[in-house]
Amino acid sequence: MELYTGTPYWPVKNKLWDYFNPLKENLSVDVVIVGAGITGALVAHEMLRYGIDCCVVDKRTPGLGSSSASTALLQYEIDVPLCRMAEMMPEKDAVLAYRSCLEAIGDLEELLASTGVDGGFLRVPSVQYADSRRALHTIRREYEIRRKHALPVVYFDSDELKRKMRIDARGALVNTVSAQIDTYKAATGLLRHDIERSALRLYSHTEITGRRRQDDGYVLTTSEGYRIDCKRLVIASGFEAGEFLHGRPMELTTTFAIASEPVDPSRLWIGRSLIWQMRDPYLYIRTDGNRIIVGGEDVRTNDSERRRLLLPEKAAVLERKFRRLYPDIPFRREFAWAGTFSTTRDGLPLIGAAERDPHMLFALGYGGNGITFSRIAARILAKKVIGRVDAAAHVFRLDRPSL
Ligand SMILES: Cc1cc2nc3c(=O)[nH]c(=O)nc-3n(C[C@H](O)[C@H](O)[C@H](O)COP(=O)(O)OP(=O)(O)OC[C@H]3O[C@@H](n4cnc5c(N)ncnc54)[C@H](O)[C@@H]3O)c2cc1C
Structure with missing residues (x-):
């Protein structure tokens, strides 16, 4: 899919990251994260913090999906105003969604400061x-x-x-x-940081083209014909996630x-x-x-x-x-x-396990708050992998009635 048309400003402003590391062998890992944009970078960072064995796979050069086209405003306000969202779901859940976005801005600020990654964050x-x-x-x-x-x-x-x-x-x-960020710089900076400091395995130019469910996870196939065995599959593939969202029109x-x-x-x-x-x-x-x-x-x-x-x-x-x-x-x-x-009916992202499949997890921050939603997804999904439930997880789950 062509994720953008024309020349987005950010990859021109920033020095392009010429990362090239396609997967060239079969692999076995606990968690595979599909997508090396801001979502994949944040999810991987959080999983590594929890000591989870994970890798990131992307068919493009990392960061050059939608994350390089984003205008990157960080707001706690969601596209659907709270007064309307409160009519679509219990008011306390709508408030929790707003509060989660508010917290996510602070989390992003702290994360970039503590890692020393310059992501152009500015209040x-x-x-x-x-x-x-x-x-x-x-x-x-x-x-x-x-x-x-x-x-x-x-x-x-x-x-x-x-x-x-x-x-x-x-x-x-x-x-x-509120705040603003440079999404391309933040995503690539964080991935680089985790490759250097946490031995993150990032496979670029590697497309996930097939998957087969097995008892305790998935067997994935890449475009080059290699096989990846994993217990959990995290879909952080942005607006191209349709192939994993069967039956859910986007x-x-x-x-x-x-x-x-x-x-x-x-x-x-x-x-x-x-x-x-x-x-x-x-x-x-x-x-x-x-x-x-x-x-x-x-x-x-x-x-x-x-x-x-x-x-x-x-x-x-x-x-x-x-x-x-x-x-x-x-x-x-x-x-x-x-x-x-893309947006959803209630303005909230799709975060959590696929219906009837606890081994496939979604981190899809659809909407004008895509970046704060990515940070929320990282928190919820990392906890989920280690068997903990985040207090806001139910608000963003895929089978919520407001969708
Ligand atoms: C013009 C514009 C303005 C925006 N403004 C804002 C804003 O102000 N504030 C805000 O919060 N959000 C904004 N957003 C939304 C935000 O940019 C996105 O939510 C965010 O960048 C998505 O990041 P991502 O990592 O999920 O997706 P992406 O950056 O697209 O990364 C997903 C990656 O998955 C890879 N991939 C897909 N399928 C496969 C596969 N089968 N195998 C391997 N790899 C695969 C792709 O190559 C891609 O690199 C805006 C978006 C746009 C386009």
């Missing part, structure tokens, strides 16, 4: 603004429910929003617990992003907050250094030819929308790309 405020009456109504409901559960949130009315953020809108939810969509040339820093907005709309799909903005990154304009197709044709038009729309929000900030587009995307 920045978040501003979610309403530019319609309907959105303002949702923002007010959302503010109430988040206050009720002591989740970090402040409300800005239109005057305060104009004064502090120079944004012309009806109101906004603001917090200071709607793949496309999301678009652009990055500007560096801008005179004195022209940028205060605090370089993450800025996003209360809308579906939403416009969102962040900075990286002195560049501005804008994303959104999602469409319900994953056809690579169609999105190749759509990219120039969508890039122009994103640029126009940014200019409308900040007419005083000069924006000259330098990068534009489109990436495969």
Whole structure:
């Protein structure tokens, strides 16, 4: 599958990791993690911390899946607002999902600091603004429910929003617990760290093409015809996981992003907050250094030819929308790309064992919080392998009614 079209900014910004280590023998290991993106990197790191015998396998060069196309905002807010999520599941579960994301941002910060991996992590405020009456109504409901559960949130009315953020809108939810990251750098940095420090086995350019269930696990076959015997199989293969999700339809969509040339820093907005709309799909903005990154304009197709044709038009729309929000900030587009995307009905990831198969575990962070979901998956699945149950595991399991 073509996971992105155009030139994502991150692999150009970072030095490409020319890792090449295809599997060239049969192997026996307790856990095989399929996918060397941010999810595979985080899951492997957590498993190694618990002393679990594991390896990572990827058909591409590590990090060059969706993780290299991500715009990488880290927010505890999920695409489905808490006030709506609480109508789809018990309110306490929806709150637990939000709290898990909040914790995951702190976990990521700590993990990168403790390993010394530079993943471009930066704490920045978040501003979610309403530019319609309907959105303002949702923002007010959302503010109430988040206050009720002591989740970090402040409300800005239109005057305060104009004064502090120079944004012309009806109101906004603001917090200071958000962050941003460089997903490609974080994923490849963490994999390198674990290869050097924990003897992680990472097999690149090795596709898992077949699998057979046996009594105590799986026998996997690779594209080169080698065999891997394992007790557990972790699917961290991102938007290409359809082949492992039999019977569960996945709607793949496309999301678009652009990055500007560096801008005179004195022209940028205060605090370089993450800025996003209360809308579906939403416009969102962040900075990286002195560049501005804008994303959104999602469409319900994953056809690579169609999105190749759509990219120039969508890039122009994103640029126009940014200019409308900040007419005083000069924006000259330098990068534009489109990436495969998917969400679930309730906005939550798929984490846990396959229905009726405890040997196949999923770490699929579908949605705008894919990266925080990956960190949550790492925690839940590593515990599961050693026979412990995470307190939030039931919220993300694959057989939950809200799906
Ligand atoms: C444009 C865009 C913007 C985004 N913005 C955000 C954001 O602001 N915040 C956020 O949290 N998330 C965001 N996301 C989502 C986030 O980027 C993803 O959730 C995350 O990168 C997925 O990482 P992953 O490791 O699961 O998948 P990937 O990075 O795609 O890695 C999966 C790997 O599995 C490998 N693989 C697949 N099948 C096989 C197989 N059979 N055998 C061997 N290997 C296989 C692939 O080669 C791939 O390298 C965004 C995504 C996009 C595209």
